[in-house]
Amino acid sequence: MKINSKLVEKTLVEFLKDEIKKFGFKKGVIGLSGGLDSTVAAFLGVRALGKDNIVALILPYKTSNKKNIDDAEDIAKILGVKYFKIDITPQIDVYFKNNPTDNKLLIGNKIARERMSVIFDYSAREKAMVIGTSNKTELLLGYGTWYGDLASSVNPLGDLYKTQIFELAAHLGVPEKIIKKTPSADLWPGQTDEDEMGLKYEIADKVLYLIFDKRKTREDLISMGYDNKIVDKILNLVKRYQFKRVLPIIPKLSHRTIGKDFLYPRDWGV
Amino acid sequence: MGSGSKIIAISQYKPILGDIEKNIDKHIKSIKKAIEKGAELIVFPELSLTGYLLRDLVYDIAISKSSNFLDEFKLLSKKIDILIGFVEKAEDKVIYNSSAYFSRGNLIDIYRKIRLPNFGMFEEKRFFKAGEQLKPFKTRFGKTGILICRDFLFPSLAYSYFYKGADFLISISNSPLRGVEGEEYSSQKMWEDAGKVYSRFFSMFVVYVNRVGFEDGFGFAGGSFVSDPDGQIIFRAPFLEEDLYVVELDLSKRDKARTVYAYYRDEDFEQIKRFINEGRDED
Known part of the structure; x- marks a missing residue:
């Protein structure tokens, strides 16, 4: 890492x-x-x-x-x-x-x-x-x-x-x-990230890194000695908050729909 | 096969995404500079006329090999050989990720990228058809083979050029940087490893030209390089910097390598064909 x-x-x-x-x-x-x-x-x-x-x-x-x-x-x-x-x-x-x-x-x-x-x-x-x-x-x-x-x-x-x-x-x-x-x-007052998340950055980062960057599975991590409750908690958070990482969902009606098959780069025309 | 020293120019170029006209102007400036510096060839990166992350823009900016957009390159190629990358619309209206080599006033070669990456961050098969031809062509640098980006990571393609007698290999690239743990981007090592191996064991000069700049957060590393028939990197451009670099190639080094190391003489292509034709060992 x-x-x-x-x-x-x-x-x-x-x-x-x-x-x-x-x-x-x-x-x-x-x-x-x-x-x-x-x-x-x-x-x-x-x-x-x-x-x-x-x-x-x-x-x-x-x-x-x-x-x-x-x-x-x-x-x-x-x-x-x-x-x-x-x-x-x-x-x-x-x-x-x-x-x-x-x-x-x-x-x-x-x-x-x-x-x-x-x-x-x-x-x-x-x-x-x-x-x-x-x-x-x-x-x-x-x-x-x-x-x-x-x-x-x-x-x-x-x-x-x-x-x-x-x-x-x-x-x-x-x-x-x-x-x-x-x-x-x-x-x-008194808020800290780690208390609120109920997770230590050091552990969360390692788990995220192994799963998403190194493509390890949940089972791999558990056999490496990671606490299964912590691993599951992290994975659930990632899934639950996927919506925050994407644009709002648009239902497809036409033949060309934003976010689906209207595929232009962000840097279009700049 | 040419001997003696020749100067080539590497344009570690930053394209303007989706704007052919502005890119042509930028190309012309670099080409004129390369002529002033005495270069006999200027190499631009993959998709240099358009930029990389085109997605649906490919439909708007694909041009045919007889497009007027390419006229200026033909004209300038009376003074210097020119290799560019562009989105090609073929006669049958199919779109390819192609390169065009201009020399002595003519467009002398179109190469279409064969191994389109289509995984992870790449989606080239969504927009391009893969090329199916690999033919070296004669230039003042020898029998020249072109590879585009991921093609270069398939030793079988470089070997096919070797088999067909190529002794000068140009690879143009749009490689996004990745891997920031080590001394350099880990993606760089992959390209250099391939370059060193091909140049040594196929007795060629290898010229690798990668672009720079960012598109939608993808950074293109640069790090263009030349490796020689001793397997040494004899030139390497810095990361991320847009510039024109000139490199002198002592082609006699290659001619000597082909005679003395004799990899070409001692390769038995018929035997290799037989090995492949025998099929796979199922055990």
Whole structure:
């Protein structure tokens, strides 16, 4: 599972340069949370497009951990990029005042989608493409808000497992305090990814890697000593959240249907 | 068979997806540069006129070998041999992933990719018919054989050229990079291993030209190379960089290898044919 971080960096930097330029943009916007993934995406973005062409958005809600917000600001300053800090509490609170709930997940998803909405708004204001920050582990496990943090135009991190992002971060010179932080979506106080998923990244990544990258079977993993409950839990999550990884289903009526036999590349005509 | 030194140009090219006219302009610029550098041949990658991830765009950009789009190449080939890749619509309206070799004012060879990849990320059989012909043709570099991308990973095809007397092999490619665990992309080693083996044991120069750039997140590695009849990589282009490279080939090295190493002399093609015709051993 180890990666050659230098080679990965070169590939992702070239990818961002090529893809963003092709669509007629010079700039990228990134939501910075103070966590590892968005920091790594921002480091790559700056190397690809230059610090003057990355715009960072720091979007705290009233329950956000202050330390994360400070760290996000620090990262923006270290990278020397323009950043906007916008408190999204008013619009979230007004919504839940009118539509009350105490379901943390509903509130968390709403926050994630509000951030997406602000990031896309700023992408238009800044004439920039939205650079995504979802890693392969969360994409496979469906650990992200659909049309929230999972939304972006280009996602340089989508083929790297979380543990590989740690490696890449160290190579890129991401500050230690970011690398050492416990991964968290910070959608409510005390939330951590591993507690919420009930899985350790180290194990989840290995299981996903063996099954999907190395094409091992469930039985292979169990005979290798992996706990069958954990393996099944992971496989079920991957299946259950397949919908988050594809576009909405369109029922076929005509002879040429989007998503079925209307087969054009994304990079069509750019 | 030509002897002495010849300069060739490798265009590690980044096509504009689905835009033949813009690609032709880009080709012409590279060709003129290659002429200035004294090259006698310029090789572009697979599907250089169109880009790779075409899918349904193949229907819009397929052209026949007599298309006016190819006129400029004929003209320029009075000064330099030119190999390009394109989507070919044949006389019977079937679409192929083809190459065109221009020399001395004429289109002298069309080669159609034989082993279309159709698994995992590849879906070429959905859009192309596989070629069925393999014929080396005479150029100033010797008896020249063309392979397109995955064709090169079938030693049987390179061997077929060897049998037919080819002594100069050009492989044009659109190989997506993959495998980032080691020193280099693991996909690169596969191509170089094949190149080294063919050039050594078939006593040929092998010219491998791969494209660069990204399409829908597929990155094309570049890493174009030339291997010589000693099985050595004598030139290798960097990864991911679009550029024109010139390489000098000492063709006398090949002629000597064919005489001294005598792989061609000592191969017994009739015997190999007999082995194959005897059928498989069922045990």
